[in-house]
Every structure is written in C-alpha cells, then in structure tokens.
C-alpha cells in the first residue's frame with residue numbers, strides 16, 4: 001500500500017470515529033473540575049500511586065481509546081500506538097517540539113538538534129547521522145566505553161567489593177560513567193568524573209546544575225513564573241545563568257583550542273563537525289545537545305536494569321551462561337562488538353528492562369494546526385500532546401496479560417532477538433526523529449552491564465527498595481540505588497591467584513558443569529550453552 005493510500009485510510013477511519021471527545025476544546029482549562037484534574041490539582045493521586053507516571057498508566061489502561069486529557073495542564077496524553085505513529089511519523093510536521101519546549105531548554109541547548117524543528121533540525125540530523133554511521137566513529141565510541149570500564153569502573157567496584165559497609169550508589173556511579181563517556185565522545189575531553197582521585201570537574205558540576213535547573217522550569221505552574229525570574233535574574237534563574245555561563249566559557253576554550261590544532265585525525269564529534277561548521281556558537285549548541293541526550297539516558301537505563309536484575313537472579317544466570325557460551329567461560333575480558341551481537345538474550349533483557357522503565361518516560365509535542373488523532377481525539381492548535389512510553393510498556397492490549405512481568409523471553413523467537421513495532425515501543429522515540437544514539441547507547445549499556453554481571457555479585461543494600469522517580473527530563477531514582485558488591489570467586493581466582501580462591505573457583509566450575517544440564521539457559525532456549533554455537537549457526541543458515 002502506498003503511503004498516500006495508508007494516509008487516506010487513516011483519515012477515513014478517523015472521520016468514522018464517533019468519539020464525543022471531538023467537540024471538547026483541547027486547550028488549557030485551569031478551572032476544570034473533572035475527576036482527573038481534581039486529583040491532579042489536589043495531588044490525591046499520590047495516596048494510591050508512588051509515581052505520577054504510575055497514575056497516568058492506570059488512567060490510560062482504563063481509557064478505551066488509550067488517550068486522556070489533563071485539562072488543567074492543557075495536555076493530551078496517549079498510549080495508543082496508532083496515535084503515536086500518527087504524531088511521530090505520518091504528521092510529524094504538525095507535531096513539532098514547539099516553542100514552549102524550546103524556550104525551556106533554549107538557554108542551555110541554543111539551536112542544538114535536540115531543541116529545534118524544521119530546517120535547522122534537518123541539517124543537523126543529516127550531518128550527525130552521517131558521522132554516527134561511520135565505522136571509525138562507532139569504534140571510537142566503543143573504545144571509550146571499554147577503556148572507561150577497564151580503567152575506572154571495574155577498579156572502583158573492586159575497591160569496595162566485600163568491604164563491610166561498602167555501600168555504593170550505583171546510580172551515581174553510572175551517571176559519572178556516562179558523563180565521562182559522552183564528553184570524550186562529543187568533545188574529546190575527559191572530565192574524569194569516575195576517577196575518585198581527581199577533583200570534581202567544574203564542567204560536570206556546571207552542566208549538571210544547568211540541566212537540572214532547565215528541567216525545573218517545566219515544573220513551574222506557569223512559564224510566566226520562570227520568565228519573570230529570568231528577567232530579574234532571581235533565585236534558580238540566577239543560578240542557571242551562572243551555570244550556563246561556565247559551560248559556555250569551557251566550551252569556548254575547548255573549541256578555540258581545537259581550531260588551533262590539527263584535528264583531521266580526531267574522531268570526537270566536535271572535531272568532525274568542525275570541518276563543516278564555521279560558526280563556533282552553533283558548533284557549541286550541536287555538541288551540548290549530544291551531551292544532554294547521551295548522558296542521563298544511559299545512566300537511567302542501567303540503574304533500573306540492575307534494580308530489576310536484583311529481583312531476577314534467573315535472568316542474571318541466563319546472561320552469564322549466554323556470555324560464557326559466546327565468549328568462553330574462562331574469558332574475563334570485555335565482550336567484543338561481534339560477541340555482543342551474538343548475545344540475543346542480553347539484547348532481549350535490556351529491551352525488556354526499558355519497556356518497564358524507559359529512561360524518557362514521556363515526551364511532549366505541540367500541535368501546530370487543529371487536528372484529529374486516529375482514535376478520534378480532537379487536538380486544538382497549540383495543545384500539548386504527550387506520548388507515554390512508560391504507560392505503553394504497561395498496557396495489556398500491547399504486551400498481553402503478563403505485561404507487568406519482567407520477561408526477556410518475550411523478545412525472543414527460537415532464541416533469536418526480534419524487534420517489535422517501534423510505535424508500540426517508542427523508548428527511543430520512533431519515525432524520522434528516532435534517537436540518533438540508539439545503537440551506540442545499546443552497545444554501551446550492554447558492555448557495562450555484562451562486564452559487571454560477569455565479575456560481580458550486586459545486591460541491593462535495602463532489598464525491599466521500590467523505585468520512586470524525581471520529576472525531570474530523564475527518569476532518575478529519588479534516593480539513588482545503594483548496593484553491596486562482591487567479586488565473583490572465579491574472577492578473584494584468575495586476577496589475584498590466591499590459592500584458596502582458586503580452589504573455590506575450581507569447585508564452582510565443576511558445580512556449573514554438573515548443573516549445566518538443568519540450567520535456566522537450557523530451560524529457556526532448549527539447548528545447553530556448549531551447544532549454542534552450532535545452534536546459532538544453523539539458525540543463521542536456515
């Protein structure tokens with residue numbers, strides 16, 4: 001079917017829909033007394049739900065169309081895949097980021113890709129897609145991650161492993177890790193956040209504060225409040241201005257330095273973009289967008305993944321067994337790019353984790369001209385429309401009756417990872433503006449997770465911890481993720497060669513061989529890890 005045909009069909013379907021919603025205005029209605037708005041205004045939703053997104057998920061599950069309105073916010077929220085496809089692909093032009101969003105992040109991001117629409121976006125998208133698909137840029141990104149794991153992450157975890165009171169906030173560790181990695185990738189600059197012997201980087205502190213305060217603007221009752229504070233340079237707006245000034249000074253110094261250096265052989269984004277762009281302010285904006293996009297998302301995804309794993313030891317075992325099978329059980333090196341590609345269960349587990357805990361829990365666009373969504377919802381010009389990946393991951397009508405369970409197997413068909421329709425799973429957004437760092441992010445996440453799973457036993461310091469999120473652009477766990485760490489015996493034996501540990505590891509290896517036959521891997525995939533090379537080979541051939 002041609003795209004015009006499919007568009008016509010959608011339109012006629014929408015016309016047929018007799019949703020009474022059509023007559024409702026979509027605009028802001030601060031006085032609304034409907035049940036949802038009253039519960040929102042009085043915060044009574046919090047009596048039953050720990051997180052706003054859990055309450056929205058509950059409302060969206062109850063809604064026949066999978067769409068609700070919060071009139072007091074002037075916001076239409078949808079978990080309906082047809083609507084999501086419509087706004088992110090079919091009518092992308094009618095659902096831009098819009099001025100309210102770009103005003104909030106404008107001072108920090110300027111005209112960077114994350115914050116613009118139209119020609120400015122198209123130009124950056126084309127340029128960045130070209131660079132990110134380049135093989136040498138991909139291996140540069142991978143080398144950065146591998147080196148950060150080897151030289152900082154593993155030594156840090158090893159230094160607290162087994163220590164009494166050796167509690168570590170894993171969320172904080174991941175935030176430092178991902179900041180170092182994305183800065184090296186974007187600027188070729190190492191802020192050394194995970195290096196505890198180094199003083200905290202000024203850039204990291206300023207960037208952190210600037211993104212936190214910018215996101216805080218979205219939480220004010222009316223944008224007028226932060227705009228007035230900005231005009232008079234008061235309170236949080238004064239701090240934001242100072243933080244952005246520092247980010248700008250450091251970026252300027254860096255760009256100047258690079259302009260005076262031969263960067264033709266450098267692989268970082270800034271050096272590569274320099275060849276095309278002369279305007280240093282624009283260059284700064286483009287690269288800062290990448291830092292914002294690629295930092296907290298990875299840290300958030302890893303934090304919730306390890307929280308889920310702590311309640312699913314069978315998944316940890318299956319990941320270890322699959323990696324032993326692909327890499328060899330005695331191999332303690334990090335997985336290579338190719339080896340990661342062969343780990344279908346790991347790929348399934350990280351996708352499943354982000355289904356339940358997407359790093360970007362919701363994402364809003366602003367309607368350009370009056371419109372009707374495929375489910376019949378009328379959208380007035382200027383209305384905010386939010387698609388909600390967090391709620392979508394919890395919809396029975398999309399994922400079936402076990403939608404609330406963490407089941408990596410749902411992504412596997414005969415042991416091979418199967419993608420789903422991206423509009424059912426818009427964790428990386430979908431359509432023409434799909435996340436540019438998706439592949440890179442997945443590789444980073446899997447490399448970090450696997451390196452820790454193979455070398456450490458990680459337990460929650462408070463085993464009954466539930467996840468409560470702080471409001472912001474990316475999901476952040478309110479109290480962090482305090483964990484206790486133990487090195488795995490095999491790892492100790494190989495790296496430290498203590499005779500006692502070597503005996504323990506030998507016994508464990510024997511135990512593993514004996515229990516191999518009854519392993520979770522076998523139950524899951526119907527074959528033992530030692531058979532899996534042949535298995536996968538025959539899968540590929542057929």
Ligand code: HEM
Nearest residue numbers: 113293294297298301359360427428429433435436437441
């Ligand atoms: C688990 C990791 C990640 C997740 C879940 C994720 C998710 C997303 C989402 C939902 C968007 C759409 C945001 C919007 O338009 O409002 C997005 C856009 C984007 N992401 Fe990611 N992201 C991840 C990692 C990364 C990384 C590592 C990079 C950098 C290399 C990156 C670069 C970008 C860029 C540049 C955009 C803007 C694309 C455009 O507007 O055309 N992301 N990402």
